[in-house]
Amino acid sequence: MESTPHQEFQPPGQRSQPPGQYDIPPPPAVPPQAVRGIDLRVSKRLLWVGAAAYPLQNITRVYTFTLTPRRKEATLLFLRRTALILSVAFGLTIVAGLTALADSSTAGGILTIVWLGAIAALVFCVVELFSVLTAPAHYVLAVETSGPSIAMVTSADPRHLDQLVAPIVQAIENPEAEFHVRVEQLLVNPSNYYFGDNVNMYGGSGNVGMGKA
Structure with a gap:
């Protein structure tokens, strides 16, 4: 069985593409303020958030919002x-x-x-x-799946998260898309914040099956 050669992820305009090929924007550069970094990457139809893997076909929504305390x-x-x-x-x-x-x-x-x-x-x-x-609000990138789980990450630069939405969404449609960036873990107590109806939050404490009161 022949293996498919790995294709580097390049910005639009820097490679030739066959007709109908998706023009994927590159992920934004990581801001220098990032700490407690974890990997956010797409590879082989999986979205990896640190050590947690989410099949791209199971992702239903990708968005950013401000996580506010209760x-x-x-x-x-x-x-x-x-x-x-x-x-x-x-x-x-x-x-x-x-x-x-x-x-x-x-x-x-x-x-x-x-x-x-x-x-x-x-x-x-x-x-x-x-x-x-005294808990601060956090601007986060959330990835919802067809199940009850949500992956959440944050960044010192809100624009960095906004710019990540497009590459993730287009990777869902493009089987060949791959990219790798660094973001920050979300280290909060889920019981102190609004999350929605049901979530499993990656990177927090006490983070299984939070329900909205």
Whole structure:
């Protein structure tokens, strides 16, 4: 069986093409600010995002958008949790007050445990709230598949991501297209951000099967 020679990916106008051949734009140069880099490449009908492979025929959409934190939801959740914690604490305080009529020493121990637990729970809620309120927005390139997964990467230069959309989309239509660039991993907590209905995000923490609340 004869092997097909590898064809270098070249910009339009720098190679001769047979009639009907797709004119694929080259991927943009990687900006110098990129850190935590991973490979984004198309090879043999696969889109590789780091070590994750996505068949090009399964890709349904490629787009860029701003990933924003769930600040409103985090604030409402904090208020609900605070109300619940204080309600339980005051309720147990009333119970401890009734118990004090029979045994004051026991009531004092119950009150100490109740309010130490309440303070610890409130501190946890405050930390979670500020982790969302202080989370930055990220401009990302998203690749949706026909399944429930989405691959996401980011870059210090938003234009770099915008320019990557066309080469990926045209690679879906052109079986011979190949390219290789470097981008940045998306290192965020998915529970702090809006992602859509269902995603499996590559490059984050706790990143399996996030559902939109």
